[in-house]
Amino acid sequence: MSYADKVFIDMCRDIIDHGTDTRGEKVRPVWEDGTPAYTIKKFGVVNRYDLSKEFPALTLRRTAIKSCTDELLWIWQKKSNDIHELHSHIWDSWADEDGLIGKAYGYQMGVKHKYKEGMFDQVDRVIYDLKHNPYSRRIMTNIYVHQDLHEMNLYPCAYSMTFNVTKEQRSDRLTLNGILNQRSNDVLAANNWNVCQYAVLLHMLAQVCDMQVGEFVHVIADAHIYDRHVPMIEELIKREPLPAPKFWLNPEIKDFYQFTRNDVKLIGYETHEQIKDIPVAV
Template sequence: MNIVDRMYLDTYREIRDEGISDEGQEVRPRWSDGTPAHTKALFGRVHRYDLSRGFPILSLRRIAWKTALDEILWIWQKKSNRVADLGSRIWDAWANYEDEEGYATIGKAYGYQLGREIEFPEGRMDQVDRVLYLLKEDPGSRRIVTNIFNHDDLGEMGLQPCAYGTNISVKDGKLNMVLIQRSGDFLTAAGPGSFNVVQYALLMHMFAHVSGLEVGELLHVVTDLHVYDRHFDVIDRMIDHSKDSGEKELPKLKIKRRVEDFYDFKVEDFELEGYETSYSTGRIEVAE
């Protein structure tokens, strides 16, 4: 196991043994058969990853890291809300809107918010361009912040943003990031080394690469970190399958060519060296 696997197991056991259940309460999420999707949850969990030590990805099960990369490019690079612009089908359930050209979208969420032009003190630009501008022109700034939880548009979003805020801090030539998440599905997205962590570690590498910086620490803050009732058995089977053969190193992320412009990155530019895992959970039922 690697250090991220151990963080995952420790946090899972804490949720299982000490988490607060919402059984008996009215909940919004439903399983595909209409049954309420209940959870056990912890309040306010923080996980810290030093990216200079390796890439923080779970090896207890296979994480579809290229799918995670495709989605983060869809949101941060393409700034799109059209599901046709995404390589996977993971947003289809929330594509309840159409744009002026008739394309199915997730409404005014995620990429739409990052692509909105705003009148900043530095000039009129969108949030991603402002991050890139400040990393080049004022990397010591303590105001490299993004926020996509726009209250004015919440009623027109297919899903209100879960991971909604970032704050970048450059110290000693290293790019560090805080990722703020209001709610996190432990198994599919927000557990240590899982989908969301992989995505924002990739984003950090991209921002650092085009800004001439090294990667530092990712601090992941989740307000409500939960396991759904139908996911406990899935995680238990995954743990039963794992064999602890001692400490393993984290894999290394390789960017295969020099990229000068953030908007030129492609999925095929990335390689994860030393990522080994033989276990797959198969299709995981997702509460909607």
């Protein structure tokens, strides 16, 4: 069975059985009809995935690997805040009349900063350090920029990546590991989407830096299930997990800026039916 399914089932069961219910409290999100969107939540959820063993895509329902890769590249490669540069419509609710989401996500990745070695944006700095200073303990990104929060249409949820390089015994290649810090995670709508995105990112960066992939650690401050999602989650986690798919990344690409969403595939990806019409709180 897929290890990602086991992690997801255990996390959801723990949230529902032992989480904090926010019903009756003052909450910011609302449903389309204007009613408060309450949650059951757990603080400080940490999930670990060994990417050298399998790719962490759920089989309980399908995760659209090309679409989540497209959003990842929109942020990390295009460094864009323009929804017209996305193939999906997942950001439409947070875009203004010009299709912009403010100084959020990709915008922050494109801001250049001064270092001793010169001017870099955050992505180029990560790639530079992985190639030139792989054992540095300072290889990280952060897009939760307080001075710009008032100009962001949505505060960043997944806001920081920390990269750490190790070397396995009897291996002639370095191993790339990463930690994603997330302040908030909608477990049904976005959990495995984010997991797959940053697993893809680690595979891409490892390939262009001539490394192998290691562990991906997902740290969530507030992991929550919305009240209207609970029945959907209960149905989902009753399903029998299937074998994990194999991950394929175009081996010809050696430049991070050359990857496209078509350079990733999940081979042998068998899943249960999709859960449709998931309501999204805004």
